Amino acid sequence: xxxxxxxxxxxxxxxxxxxxxxxxxxxxxxxxxxxxxxxxxxxxxxxxxxxxxxxxxxxxxxxxxxxxxxxxxxxxxxxxxxxxxxxxxxxxxxxxxxxxxxxxxxxxxxxxxxxxxx
Numbered sequence: 001x002x003x004x005x006x007x008x009x010x011x012x013x014x015x016x017x018x019x020x021x022x023x024x025x026x027x028x029x030x031x032x033x034x035x036x037x038x039x040x041x042x043x044x045x046x047x048x049x050x051x052x053x054x055x056x057x058x059x060x061x062x063x064x065x066x067x068x069x070x071x072x073x074x075x076x077x078x079x080x081x082x083x084x085x086x087x088x089x090x091x092x093x094x095x096x097x098x099x100x101x102x103x104x105x106x107x108x109x110x111x112x113x114x115x116x117x118x
Contacts, residue, residue: 026113030055033082034064038114041066051116056107058100064113065103077103 024035034053041051047069054065061079065088068075074087077100086099095101 024114027055027111030113031062031064031080031082034078034113037064037066037078037082041116042118046116046118050118052112053114055109055111055113057109058103058107063107065107 024038026035026038038053041047049067049069051069052067054067056063056065058077063080063085064078066076066078068090072090072092074090074096077085077088079085086103087097088100088103089096091097
């Protein structure tokens with residue numbers, strides 16, 4: 001009886017450890033919470049266009065931009081602590097939520113840090 005319980009439990013632990021510790025090929029210095037966001041995206045269905053995460057400097061700080069992937073969906077802009085700053089574009093109007101209307105003009109140091117190649 002113990003074997004019946006232990007085998008599924010051991011399998012569950014092994015599968016959880018493999019998915020949570022997966023090594024991502026990211027540039028040095030990427031915030032760990034952004035790595036977590038990428039892992040979340042990889043557990044979802046493949047997006048078309050493929051999901052991507054871009055790093056920029058905006059208002060003197062490092063930010064991470066995740067473009068929208070479908071009709072009328074917002075893009076997301078996060079700070080280095082994964083606090084949502086705004087939705088720079090997307091939504092019904094395509095203009096985002098209006099909280100960072102200058103993002104596309106003021107962003108600098110563009111760097112693609114991850115793209116879903118599944």
